Amino acid sequence: MLLVYICEDDPTQREYIETYIKSYIMIEDLDAKLVVSTDDPHMLIETVQKNLGSTGLYFIDVNLQTDMNGLELASKIRNIDTMGKIVFVTTHSELSYMTFTYKIEAMDYIIKGNTGELTGRIRDCVEVAFKRYLSDKGEKQDTFKYKVGNKIRTVNYSDIFFFESSSTPHKIIMHLEDTHIEFYGTIKDLEALGGDFCRCHKSFVVNKNNINYIDKSNKQVIMNNGEGCLVSVRGMKNLK
Structure with a gap:
């Protein structure tokens, strides 16, 4: 509204x-x-x-x-x-x-x-x-909104590589191509994004469109920007 x-x-x-x-x-x-x-x-x-x-x-x-x-x-x-x-x-x-x-x-x-x-x-x-x-x-379905302080920020889904749980309780780290952004949230909430996003590990939600390759031996997903995130056995099945 x-x-x-x-x-x-x-x-x-x-x-x-x-x-x-x-x-x-x-x-x-x-x-x-x-x-x-x-x-x-x-x-x-x-x-x-x-x-x-x-x-x-x-x-x-x-x-x-x-x-x-x-x-x-x-x-x-x-x-x-x-x-x-x-x-x-x-x-x-x-x-x-x-x-x-x-x-x-x-x-x-x-x-x-x-x-x-x-x-x-x-x-x-x-x-x-x-x-x-x-x-x-x-355009809402193509953008992700998150809150930092009193400000609402917006980022295109295509620019997101993956989310991971932060060491700070109740916080998430969002990985973009060349920067990281931390905000309050939970992995469970991000899992609900669905579509191109997949929960590949208890601590990670990955954008499938930005995956370079899957390293099965080391149980990692390597992204197009060179970063990697963990992938569980169940997460591997979801990605396939």
């Missing part, structure tokens, strides 16, 4: 944006939901953290009259939701260049004033964000 967030300190403006988005979602019957509409950036961040892994669309007033302006809020959101779609709504067109300074990669910068134009731009942003959400959803 596409989750929509609004942070605007003008109550009249906030209510207008909120009402229009709710109406548009209902009329178009979108798999989307307005989860929070507030003037408190801290409340918004807290809600985003509770919905880690979900796709977010954010409408943010640049000139928030709080201890955190809209650009700072957007920067914090970007650190949590790396794929989120951020839209700035403001009366200060001269501040648009600041989005580059903060490296936010905003989806749009809407200037308040003309109600008709505001409505049209909001509609366009929701429509585009939803299409991208559907596109990402369609």
Whole structure:
């Protein structure tokens, strides 16, 4: 589901944006939901953290009259939701260049004033964000998502060579071509990936597409990058 967030300190403006988005979602019957509409950036961040892994669309007033302006809020959101779609709504067109300074990669910068134009731009942003959400959803089977700290990362299945249990309890090491990434998880959970992934040992799940050869005498699977992982008798049968 596409989750929509609004942070605007003008109550009249906030209510207008909120009402229009709710109406548009209902009329178009979108798999989307307005989860929070507030003037408190801290409340918004807290809600985003509770919905880690979900796709977010954010409408943010640049000139928030709080201890955190809209650009700072957007920067914090970007650190949590790396794929989120951020839209700035403001009366200060001269501040648009600041989005580059903060490296936010905003989806749009809407200037308040003309109600008709505001409505049209909001509609366009929701429509585009939803299409991208559907596109990402369609590619979900080809990507693996994992959590590091408060961030959700994504890696293509094809880039994964194998997973192994870490010496650190409840952690997994993911082996890519030239790097290792550690995150919380269990081998049992990864076994459920199925498809090109096979549990070849109690401590290893291997991507069959990245196997170079199987060393039966040493009970090892040698990957295309030269790394090896253990394979049990049962795992050998699964790989065959």
